[in-house]
Amino acid sequence: MGETLSALRKSILLMLVYMLALWSGAVGGVAAQSPNPDITVTCSPGSIPIDVYPGATRIGTTYCDAVNPTAYAEKVNIQVTSAGLAYAAPGSITVPPQDSITFEVTIRGEDRMTEGSRQVTITARVDQFNGVPCGTCTSQPVGVMVVVKQFALLRVEAEEPFKQLRPKVDYILEFKVYNDGNNRDRFNIEVANRDVLEDGGFQISLPQISTEIESQAPPAKVRVLMRTPKKQGWSDHYYQLDFKATSDHSIRSEGIPMYQTQMVTLYIRGVYLPGFELFSTLMMVGLASTMAFKRRLEMERIPTDDLESPLEALL
Numbered sequence: 001m002g003e004t005l006s007a008l009r010k011s012i013l014l015m016l017v018y019m020l021a022l023w024s025g026a027v028g029g030v031a032a033q034s035p036n037p038d039i040t041v042t043c044s045p046g047s048i049p050i051d052v053y054p055g056a057t058r059i060g061t062t063y064c065d066a067v068n069p070t071a072y073a074e075k076v077n078i079q080v081t082s083a084g085l086a087y088a089a090p091g092s093i094t095v096p097p098q099d100s101i102t103f104e105v106t107i108r109g110e111d112r113m114t115e116g117s118r119q120v121t122i123t124a125r126v127d128q129f130n131g132v133p134c135g136t137c138t139s140q141p142v143g144v145m146v147v148v149k150q151f152a153l154l155r156v157e158a159e160e161p162f163k164q165l166r167p168k169v170d171y172i173l174e175f176k177v178y179n180d181g182n183n184r185d186r187f188n189i190e191v192a193n194r195d196v197l198e199d200g201g202f203q204i205s206l207p208q209i210s211t212e213i214e215s216q217a218p219p220a221k222v223r224v225l226m227r228t229p230k231k232q233g234w235s236d237h238y239y240q241l242d243f244k245a246t247s248d249h250s251i252r253s254e255g256i257p258m259y260q261t262q263m264v265t266l267y268i269r270g271v272y273l274p275g276f277e278l279f280s281t282l283m284m285v286g287l288a289s290t291m292a293f294k295r296r297l298e299m300e301r302i303p304t305d306d307l308e309s310p311l312e313a314l315l
Helices: 002-032 194-199 248-254 276-300 310-314
Strands: 040-044 047-050 059-068 074-081 086-088 092-095 099-108 116-129 140-148 154-158 162-165 170-179 185-191 203-205 210-213 220-227 237-247 259-268
Touching: 040 116, 040 140, 047 059, 047 099, 059 074, 059 092, 059 116, 059 140, 092 099, 099 116, 154 237, 154 259, 162 170, 170 185, 170 210, 170 237, 185 194, 185 220, 185 248, 194 203, 210 220, 220 237, 237 248
Parallel strands: 047 140, 162 259
Antiparallel strands: 040 059, 059 099, 074 092, 074 116, 086 099, 116 140, 154 170, 170 220, 185 210, 185 237, 203 220, 237 259
16 A cells, blocks of 8 residues: 555656746746847948949848747848948838748949948838737848948040150150049059160150049149260251059059050151251252252253363362
8 A cells, every 4th residue: 555655656756847848948948038028130241342333333232130039920121331332222021920031132323422431221110010019019120231342544645645855855745643533542654665766866754653642632743854866967857755653552452453554656756867958958058059050951952071060060
């Protein structure tokens, strides 16, 4: 009898322990779920790079996960504060209970806009849960950074695309360099065909080999000092000077040099030997006298074989 009672007590105790375990599991499952409507949003990447150079798409995208930890089906309102930039995003999404939904937020920059960073805020708020409006639900914001990338762009103009000069004279050529990029940039200056010109007798000097210019600022004026060749000759010569400006940012950040070359044509007049003008004049006078003398003899029908022409007499 005592053994039977003891066994009965053990059985009842085991059943109580089992029921307690089931009750604890049920309570734990309920506790794992949020008793109130709620939504959690995370976005990746947190930094959105955008290219805004001429011809770029100017578009960047981040992907956001909306997680519903509750037992309710939730309709979630999505709002984006984009710091003045154009954007595309869903106005609302429906997230099943204990589930998640991924949505995109696309930001579009302006053409050639200034380089820099802008804060974009994506806000989610539960509007309805199981079809019931939620008047007490709060907004859940998440921030991402839009990074407008710098690009290099330049123009070069020559004050005098064509110049006529004499040999062995000093002259200054002026050029204008424009920064059409979207941030301050340094431009390296050179005469691309300097070796060729110096082999031809020119002397070239650059007072500055680089210049820094703000974006869209007035052009920087750059000078090239030169001395034309010292040559004695009969003919004129044409030369080409290639002025070249290269963006330092394009080399450092992009690895591909962005440059522009401006050509100037130099016309160097030949120098005639001393006395050449007088000699030419005497030759022309002699030839004219000879022609006149022969014509007169022909008219008078006088033999000319034994006569000395004025040109021969002159020479």
